[in-house]
Amino acid sequence: MHSKVAALDLGQDAVTLTAHLVDVPSESRQEKALADLVEQALRGVPHLRVDRDGDAVVARTALGRAERVVLAGHLDTVPVADNLPSRLDEDGLLWGCGTSDMKAGVAVQLKLAAGLAEPNRDVTYVFYDAEEIASEFNGLKRLAERHPDWLAGDFAVLMEPTGGRVDGGCQGTLRVEVRTTGRRAHSARSWLGENAIHKAAPILDRLAAYEPRRVEIDGLVYPEGLNAVLINGGHATNVIPDFCTVTVNYRFSPDQSERQALDRVRDLFDGFDVLVTDSAPGALPGLSHPAAAAFVAAIGTAPAAKEAWTDVARFAALGIPAVNYGPGDPTLAHTREEHVVAASILEAETRLRTWLTA
């Protein structure tokens, strides 16, 4: 142990445990102290096998059950915004960086890991690093590449904050730059130049006229979106511009592969340079799997389509259907006013315990 902070007591209630986790700062790529505490606490639990890679920790039961489910959560937070240490107010709100996104979920994972010696399904608990920053650093991505066997399972729950709702699957996301070029000239002699901004007019026309798809899968509706998010062109107020770049973000339904999504975008912008800058696949909700159906029944609320891209897509890429479910309000994530309703942490723990023991 390099950390000077107190060891985690997994016998505490989930709210107190959440506060303890929050009070160990763990901005992305600085998760070591917290990962050490998690590893140490889980190594003390006799019914778990514990593995570690970098600052990711994976603990598993090995009971030979017919199904294995995965509960996953990230240890890192966005940068602290002068909102530590944590504070539990008289209205039962726990305040502080990472309360909602997603140390409340991590606390629930830890409580279940320590408390369920004989769950009805084998369970894999995954705690990983660097979810809040560029994908190249993502701990779940690294585990999928180095130790796919640690992540094996029939169904996964990513415990990101969803306000206690089950969010199924996720959209894919594709970003491209659609570009025009021209020729610079002084704007007093514009006929010597070629205006790249004027040449971008059809790009915006096609975007404005585009009718986005709405796709239904497993009873969930995934509405797509195809939008310019940035536009930039020109050098100075007296120069005919020789470039214009429109950055387009396509959020596509998980019925399409990344390739199909790109083909659709290339078709739309036929005649223009299209450069891919970012692409991530969507994830099917997989709610028809028995373990998923039992999960939805245990949670007891109607599932919805997840609109944002999340790490469930990494499980989908491994062939594991996955959903998002966790305490905490997703709209408070990354805000200075981040907090979580203490009772919602206990409720999530109870519902998951029901699913894994009933």
Added chain:
Amino acid sequence: MHSKVAALDLGQDAVTLTAHLVDVPSESRQEKALADLVEQALRGVPHLRVDRDGDAVVARTALGRAERVVLAGHLDTVPVADNLPSRLDEDGLLWGCGTSDMKAGVAVQLKLAAGLAEPNRDVTYVFYDAEEIASEFNGLKRLAERHPDWLAGDFAVLMEPTGGRVDGGCQGTLRVEVRTTGRRAHSARSWLGENAIHKAAPILDRLAAYEPRRVEIDGLVYPEGLNAVLINGGHATNVIPDFCTVTVNYRFSPDQSERQALDRVRDLFDGFDVLVTDSAPGALPGLSHPAAAAFVAAIGTAPAAKEAWTDVARFAALGIPAVNYGPGDPTLAHTREEHVVAASILEAETRLRTWLTA
């Protein structure tokens, strides 16, 4: 005299005098040393009345001639680019900051001011500060406001580098921002937002379709230009943009007033917010005036329409037709490789002397 540099000798040839002027650095707002030298030298010329305002110096003959002409030039330069002191090479090129723009022209003014005791027209020689920076500091603007009588005349020659050609009048220039607004949303839930970049499509369509005017005045053709010079919209690659700003530069023929030019632009972008960020009137060439016609005949080359906006418009605003004419290559202005052909300085001096004595 606060300067430590040697007094100007107006008996030297114009090339040597140019080199002397160049070797007194005079970046905009640091013209005092050079203005002091110019004032001192001109006060020693018995046939001139000399006035000074800040770092502008105005010297006039008062012979009671039927016509008065103005020769004007600025004393300041852009920042020195490691290209001082001046150097005359064996090919007859004088190198250094300000050689072309426009101390060669200033040297010609000084030679004529000292040498022409009895010109055929009364002559006003204007030397002013701060032409190379924002208009608010412009010395000619200040003189026009404080001492319009010092600038009075029937015709003016601004001795900016034109490669020895007469450039008549100038275009006006108008800059506006044409803006759209929308509503931000996460791009995964784009239906909650309103895309300001998509709404800019008609702005670019109208610009791309616009047919610029070509206007002939006094035999000179002024081709207009109406162009997007900058476009900027959006915040991040996952946010539906709530603003888009297209900066448009309209270079208009001097047959239109600023107001008429703005009306034309507002009509074109009907339905959009249009914010004026910059406006300057054009200047008619005025070549039908007798003094101007005699000038063109003395220079001996066909005049052309001036495309860029220049300080001739300040004379036009005072009701004084004006042209640009001077030694030096305008394309070398503001470059580190700035230089002037020594012989072109002497040629300009000879032609102007002919005009003012023949």
